[in-house]
Amino acid sequence: MSDTSARVADSTGNWVDTLAPPWARPYLRLSRFDRPIGSWLLLMPCLWSAALAAGMAHDVYRLPLVIVLFFIGAFVMRGAGCTWNDITDRDLDDKVERTRSRPLPSGQVTTRQALAFLVAQALIGLVVLLQFNRFAILTGVASLLIVAIYPFMKRITWWPQIVLGLAFSWGALMGFAVTFGHIDVTALVLYAGAISWVIGYDTIYAHQDAEDDALIGIKSTARLFGAHTHQALILFYGLSVMLIGVALASGDARWPAWIGLAAFAMHLASQIVRLNISDPLLCKRLFYSNRDAGLLLFAGLLTDAVMRAA
Template identity: 75%
Template sequence: MSELAARVADAIGNWVDTRAPVWSRPYLRLARLDRPIGSWLLLLPCWWSAALASALARDVSRLPIILGLFFVGAFAMRGAGCTWNDITDRDLDAKVERTRSRPIPAGQVGVGQALAFLVAQALIGLVVLLQFNRFAIIAGIASLGIVAVYPFMKRITWWPQVVLGLAFSWGALMGFAVVQGRIGLPGLLLYAGSIAWVIGYDTIYAHQDAEDDALIGVKSTALLFGAQTHRALVVFYSLAVILIGAALALSGVGVWAWIGLTAFAVHLGWQIARLNIDDPALCLRVFKSNRDAGLLLFAGLVIDALVVRF
């Protein structure tokens, strides 16, 4: 198979394709390191909660190392989750234009090799998790059940994005677990707001595959909402802002955190206005812009923790 044919259809021209050793490329593609946007979206709720919990604790001394550990853990566990997803979805991926070039359906990696790679990534995540307190370790392990069942949800429910939200938002709880050794109401509200955010942005992402999904019988909120997607996004993105705002209000944050939330809300509004669900390339660009939205909120939270509070 030529190297061009081996590339994943929606991730051509990245560093994996051009600089990584040839033998490593199928594994890096399994881990989605050619498309790190998902790792960022998994990481950002971790960073939000770490910054907010540190501000509440009035102690930012450990914040840099916590942020660094979350960075490594998010990339490792997102890679493990995507590898698991590709193992379970290998037959479906072979039927979808955008995903048939993934390493397993394309024949670049066998299922046994993928499983071994999954274990290696999970072990990296475990090493990161063991740096935290016992409560945080238990909380982190508890998320694995949601990760395990997520790939099967698209076969049985129109709302697989809710399950993805439960998994991808878990970091909103982990920051509180790590910093405070408990999860209070602000953490739960932040988690709920993040879930609403994930449902919104993954609906946008799912519109890329809507036609293929309908043909092979895969369910999604993109198919469920259809032409009403913009209205649904208004609902879910509004919920995200309201719930996150409630978490901030309960935490007694300063002006910088509110500026961050306002910038986050404006960005979400821009996404809704910009989106055309009939343009898959635009859907992907709008989806990817959620990293910037999440970083705007994080910037406000971390500045509030570092400057306003201290």
């Protein structure tokens, strides 16, 4: 198989295709380093909680280190999660146009090689986790159960995006676990707000595969909502902004955090206005843009934390 044919259909011309050593490319594709958007989206709730907790503690001394560790952890564990997802979905991916060129269904790697790579990534994630306190370590380990069951949810429920939200929003708890050694109501409300956000943006993402998913019996909120997706996004994005606002109020956040939340809300509103569920490329662009939405909120929370610690 040539390297050109080995490329993943919805991600070509990236640094993995052009710069990475040929032997490493299938593994980097397994962990989605050719498409790091998922790692960024997994990182966002981590950054939000780290900044909000630091502001509540009036102490940003350890915040840079926590951010670096969260960054490494998010990229490694998202890679591990994607590898696990591809192992469990290897037979389904072969039936979907966008995913049949992934490393496992296309034969770039074997299942045994993928499992070994999964273990290696998980061990790196464990090293990162061990830099934190005992409660944070246990909190991080607890997330693995949700990660393990997520790939099977689209076979049995129309709401797999909820399970993805539970997994991808776990970082909203981790910042508080690391900073305070416990999880309080503020953290739980922030977690709920992040879950609503994930349900919204992953519904947009799932519209890329809605036709293929219908043919092979895969369930998703994109298929469930269908023509009512805009109304569903108003609900879930609106709930996300409201819950995050409650978390900011509970954490006594100051004006920079509220400006960040307002910018976040405006970005989500623009996605709803622009969305055309019949345009897969637009769905992809809008899904990707959620990294920028998350960074807008983080910028406000970080500025607030620095001001409160001064």
